[in-house]
Amino acid sequence: MKIPNLIMRLFKLIPLFIISFNYSFASQANEELIAKCDSCHGKNGVSQASDIPTIAGIPEWNLSDQMLQYLDGRPAKTVSYVSGNTSETGNMKSIVEGLTEEQVEQLAAYYSEFEFVKASQPFDENMAKQGEDIHEKQCDSCHSKGGSDPEDEASILAGQHKEYILSSLREYKEAKRPGDKKMLREIQKLNEDQLVSLAEYYASVQ
Numbered sequence: 001m002k003i004p005n006l007i008m009r010l011f012k013l014i015p016l017f018i019i020s021f022n023y024s025f026a027s028q029a030n031e032e033l034i035a036k037c038d039s040c041h042g043k044n045g046v047s048q049a050s051d052i053p054t055i056a057g058i059p060e061w062n063l064s065d066q067m068l069q070y071l072d073g074r075p076a077k078t079v080s081y082v083s084g085n086t087s088e089t090g091n092m093k094s095i096v097e098g099l100t101e102e103q104v105e106q107l108a109a110y111y112s113e114f115e116f117v118k119a120s121q122p123f124d125e126n127m128a129k130q131g132e133d134i135h136e137k138q139c140d141s142c143h144s145k146g147g148s149d150p151e152d153e154a155s156i157l158a159g160q161h162k163e164y165i166l167s168s169l170r171e172y173k174e175a176k177r178p179g180d181k182k183m184l185r186e187i188q189k190l191n192e193d194q195l196v197s198l199a200e201y202y203a204s205v206q
């Protein structure tokens, strides 16, 4: 009787371990690292810049996978820091090259705990409607609920900055960014206007 009880108690402690692990990650040596990420990706990973994605609330494995893809040929553009030392520029490839795999995993765990906040951005209603039709036929099978399901393996598209979404779609179309093979086939069937309408659609999903 007593031994299973003890085991159950230990199991109940596991979430606590995970939470305190995240706190100590945030509060000690990595404070500076997080400040660096936040200075481009926004406070707690909620981006205020149209060409920088929000990373708050995206599933953990997806965040670490995407970071590691920079070591595997995903193109990274050089951008200015949005806050902090604004005279500096940086890009994801060299940032990830400076991290250990453990840090990548810790950062992914850290940012996945925040809530994804949709960017408030204008959109063109007619184009969004066209985008919705394309999405329903070609994308919703993987990007369910209009690309808004946080449990989706395929990340969050709804409410992500549309300029970032459009540049990602162009990279997929031109086979510059590695990605799911079936998805690449779907995106490569589309023309530039259709890519723009998809970006307008994801900006419109509430």
Ligand code: HEC
Pocket: 033, 034, 036, 037, 038, 039, 040, 041, 051, 052, 053, 055, 063, 064, 066, 067, 075, 076, 077, 078, 079, 080, 081, 089, 090, 091, 092, 095, 107, 108, 155
């Ligand atoms: C100098 C600005 C800058 C800094 C600093 C920065 N990032 Fe980025 N990050 C970007 C930009 C821009 C993109 C997307 C466009 C690209 O890759 O060219 C991006 C993309 C990402 C992505 C991919 C998101 C997706 O949906 O595919 C992740 C994950 C990420 N960053 C995490 C981090 C983490 C964690 C840190 C801190 C170690 C960090 N970034 C620091 C600018 C920055």
Ligand code: HEC
Pocket: 053, 134, 135, 138, 139, 140, 141, 142, 143, 153, 154, 155, 156, 157, 165, 168, 169, 178, 179, 180, 182, 183, 186, 187, 198
């Ligand atoms: C067979 C499944 C599948 C289909 C169909 C699919 N996707 Fe994806 N998509 C994924 C996966 C998985 C990812 C995560 C990145 C990766 O591993 O490729 C992704 C990532 C993305 C991203 C990058 C998100 C980010 O944060 O950087 C965009 C944009 C995107 N998809 C748009 C589309 C659009 C638009 C369509 C339809 C034309 C589509 N996808 C169809 C599976 C799919």
